[in-house]
Amino acid sequence: MKRLGSGGRIRRDRPITLSFDGQRLPAFEGDSLGSALLASGISLVGRSFKYHRPRGIYAAGVEEPNAMVHLRRGPRHEPNVRATSVEAFDGLSATSQNAWPGRRFDIGAINSLLSPVLSAGFYYKTFIGPFKNSTRFWMLCERAIREAAGMGRASYEADPDSYEKRHAVCDVLVIGGGAAGLSAALAAGRAGADVILVEQEALLGGAILSEPADGAADDWLEAITAELAELGNVRILARTTAIGAYDGGTYALIERVSDHLPKPEDHQVRQRYWQVQAKRAVLASGAFERPIVFGGNDKPGVMLAGAIRTYLNRYAVLTGERVVVFTNNNSAYEVAAEMAGAGAHVTLVDLRADVVPEVTGRTTSAGVTLLLGHVVLEARGWGRVTSAVIAPAATRNAESAQKTLPCDLIATSAGWSPAVHLWSQLCGKPAFDEQAGCFVPASDPGHAMQAAGLVMAAGSVDDIVRQGFNRGAEAAREAGADAPAGLMPAPFEAGAFWQNGYDPTWAVVDARGKSRGKAFVDLQHDVKLSDIDQAHLEGYVSVEHLKRYTTLGMATDQGKLANLNALSRMAALARKPVPEVGTTTFRPPFTPVTIGALVGHEHGRHFRPTRLSPIHQWHVEQGARMTEAGAWMRPWYFPERNESLAGAYIREAAHVRAHVGMVDVSTLGKIAVQGPDAAEFLNRIYVNGWKTLQIGRLRYGIMLREDGFVLDDGATARLGEHDYFMTTTTANAAKVLAKAEYLLQTAWRDLRVHVTSVTDQWAAIALAGPKASEVLARVADVDVSAEALPPNHLTMVRIGEVEMRVHRMSYSGELAYELFIPAGFGRHVWESLHEAGQEHGLRPYGTEAMGALRIEKGHVAGAEIEGRTTLKDLSLEGFASSKKAFVGSVLRNRPVLADPHRPVLVGLEIEGKVGAKPGSLLFSSAAEPKGHGEGWVSSTTYSPALGKYIALALLQDGAARMSEVIKVVSFVDDLSLRAKVVSHHFYDPEGIRQNA
């Protein structure tokens, strides 16, 4: 293996240095890491997954199964990187994977000796263990298996790079920038369509890049590319892989923006995820070469014929000097001739006995030794290939006919497998092309995605260009662009290639169907021909079973070189034609995708949007501890002097009852309900009645789900003749609005009502405590005394310049007001109130204190309205009107919901100095605490008003158990308490204080 002094498409004027396993290697810009390693004569790049066999580079592109490395160090470290897909850069650092202590001497190689035992599915047949009802034995063995498994080692460090997502729309998406794709883009572009052309390599050209540089193919490429650049309507995205085709003409692309640099430049993303909406697509994704499978075919030095051509012509690397080219088709002849031309000694072994002179002529004139009708039985060598055992195909079993040829490279070609993946993701099962012996996209002329080129098993450059051009023109036309596409560019090469005289034999086996030595079908997962045979023997005959039993096709290369061979083997074993055996379904992504790229910037703080009250900043400035309430942030408590949560909320709650407090309730759901039938609407949606609600009054309402369970509660105010203002809980705002819109647009079209979310339009403040009216009086322009504004009334008020509504409504059980302020003035009014309230000791309080206050009053909240409780359960049956239907009114009478023994809402006074935990289970004091219990604790608090710990709970037969002492147990907290069952209206049950 060596770098040639001239030729290739590398930048010899830009030398670079990189390191592999600590060894410094020279290379050039334009090299891949793979070509750089080969140029330096490195044949061993890693160890295989299961058997830890020495492995070398096998291919030149994304289909590479062996050369998986760790790339970069530190936080940019990345495992499982395909060396053949890495654009080499100066200072690149890579290390081998899955070998210990090193790739040259790896302890894991012991597995190779155990390979008969480690055959397909071995772990299903053992590790079962002698112990009953115990998984310990397996788990012990599993630990070793897990450590041996996996490939690269990932870093736990956070990713320092950023990613972004972009949307694009186009008429025609062309996938693949080879000859077919370029022709398609040209036709569509000339026709006036808006075209996006994506190419996964940095350079356009596809297979042209594997041709000798500066030939007719390059001239063609240059001309087409120039014309594409001139057209203003063709966007070319290089280094971009189309990874998935989805519903509705949606395609996912991943652009590697700066992976070819040591690191992204400032403000540059590492990768970009494009979501493209295309009216039409042309798939020109080419084909992968199919390997021939024979004994020892995984040794370093066995490669794909097309790959060695790529290394020769693109990277100026001669991958072997004594070469055996082993083939069943014509395409390998060019490879043999070019390698001989570059100075290698080449023997071409063709298992076909008859090959036309036009094809053989090229090689013989280049000095290649031709062996027609022969096979390579085995690759021999320790650590890498040193010889090939060759025999006539017909007499291969006879020892005498076999001869051993010294060589350092065996290049195989068994034909080509079209890269149908994207087509298959969208359209399902591909069709089988008998002549070409491969799967191609099935014909579906009306479909939005069409295919062209090698992916359709096109047999010549002429076919490739023609198909691409025609599909591109058609796609443009169907997308509505019909300027003339002009003349198809002439193909840069005449003649046919591999399809002619193709022999579908791809495995070299003896009369018993056995290979000579281990013959690998899936290199990365170490799946051998004999494993497939064994799986078949055991009855795993379907493609899916075979794949899962042997793990074939499930490695990071997704079986690109293995799937078709495996199917053929299965077909032979089942004595069925290949298409009947079927094919596994292709799943996205086409090649593995960096997870961060699909996440874009929606990580960390930006994982979900954060909703903030207009008063949020004030709370933060005052040192409030904030808490999440769904997407909102709310003030949890306002600690003074290093107070704990408990210290703060108890102080805050006590202060409200003794003096006055204010809490930001802006997150409440608010819905404007407007129209002549608004009252009727409310009547249907709430369990209680609304027809008698007067203007300037408000009422508490409860609504049920359609199945009769409680959905939400809140107060709704009548602002005008046809104008109501509904509030909901923070959590259910969106749900309630959606339900209202649904009913009004379907079942209740008879109602003339509009509902509109005004949650973000209004800030809301609750001002509560005996001094509340005095505080308000200081700033309000109208009389808002307890007498002037009775409970459940509302009025307009001006504070300073700001007009707002004040509702006399109490959640805390104290004299209280809810102020609804235009959101933009929320903070201003809060601050005005805060200042005005200082002389009465006004203090802010948070949601924890708010909770303590409402629990003391026995109000239900989210912990009680948890989706499984009824009105009766929550002691709210009294609200239900018997005179009208409402949502849920019928289904709430189902027998189980009407069961009198259901747990009902009660209060608990906890004995002792420790509070109960929500989620504790309730048991009679005599009962053993086991089973589902007799109820559970829903909300808990220390009650400053009562001077003890209390709780709200749901308890079976609760109403009949007043004064009973029960057990309150939280097993997970190791806590067992006693509590007295009382009414849940702990504090001021008559409501004297709030109705002052």
Next chain:
Amino acid sequence: MIRITCPVCGTRAETEFTYGGDATVSRPGEEETSMQPWLDYVFNRDNPRGWHREYWHHVQGCRQWVILERNTLNHEVGACTLARDAVEAEE
């Protein structure tokens, strides 16, 4: 990405909508007091393997409920009408 042609807003991505389920169920009238029609409406579904008439709610757009014809086997999309119009047509 399922693309829904909202009658008000035009063709939009599914991410602008929330799914509302089977649109062939009909909600009993307010005066219906028997259990079975309500049970059927709330709980029982055809759940077809093929063309489906279903509700979508254009929450990030016009906030209209639409009825979409969509094939649940391959996500092919058909007509899309406003729920309020479709209900009218049945009357």
Next chain:
Amino acid sequence: MSRYSAASILRHALSGNTSWPRAWRDPEPQKAYDVIIVGGGGHGLATAYYLAREHGIRNIAVIEKGWLGGGNTGRNTTIVRSNYMMPGNTMFYERSMKLWENLSQDLNFNVMISQRGQYNLCHSPGQLDAARRRGNIMRANGIDAELIDRAEVKRRLPYLDYSENARFPIHGAIYQSRAGTARHDAVAWGFARAADRLGVDILQQREVTGFLREGSRIVGVQTSRGDVRGKKVGLCVAGHSGHLARMAGLRLPIETHSLQAFVSEPYKPMVDTVISFGAAHFYISQSDKGGLVMGGDLDMYNSYAHRGGLPMVEHTLASAKALMPCISRLKLLRHWAGAMDMSMDGSPFITRTPIYGLYLNGGWCYGGFKATPASGWCFAWTIAKDAPHPDNAEFTLDRFERGYQIDEKGVGPQPNAH
């Protein structure tokens, strides 16, 4: 049919691995069976196995339209746990857990049940309280559950996001140590082989297209390859329960939805337990081959396409990175989808139906894999005795009529919310 063991592996290895017996037969159907199970996934095969083993019924056919285990059994994210709160659920899943603990021994097939624990993370005090209730119910019923605080979560799972940047900080978690994972394919194959050994006929590549009736009674099925008669027919086709039920004239409280699953490239061990994110529907574990297996939310609309959409791919992977920031540079290898029977309360059906001779096992939503052994066991009981076992007593079709919704999440009759 030989027994699997380390010794047998050695024996076969020495003889070139060429004489392994078939794991299951490929028989021609009999004229008539005592029981026909429609659906050759984990649940159907388990049902057949337990019918044969526990109830001595051997004349059974399992009829599968594709290849056994090729439906949801072969597509799920392999989680096993028994942390259900609602009275109808709790002991059922615990029965399943106990069956898991001896399943490999039972079936003589290593199903790779690995009890490496499961963390349900909580991201608010309210969520922690809800988890507490669940943990208490588990403990009160003799099931292991542990409540741990943030510091302890951080000590055990240091690679999650504890930074200031976390949108939904971790407050704590509830942990079940006996929970874990199992190898999904092995479960199907293990039950298939064991059932086959007991004489069960597994008939693959045969799609049920209708029912044979005598009067209103079901007496068999019509299939794509001819009729098969059976005294009792049990449906185990979750994802397609509604489709099959319609052939019998039944409408079910089920919507079929797509659920996607994801796997990364294989890496050396980095996650040795199961972690459920509490701030979004997402969970992750690492398979024995090294791939990080991830699951998230439904795609949200009725679908039989077995193909998920991009929006949920993005959502799920965003949850992954929110939970475990270092996953950002790792690579997604494959994603796929299955069709789920989403029921109106999120809980399953293992029951007789109003039609004589027809039994239903379905409505598993996306939680069916962990239930596989108990589902088979209870369904076998129900079919054999024509009455449910106490552990599946509430999994009836009429529970909606009665008002007994088994609603773990409390979201009501909205299938895609469960």
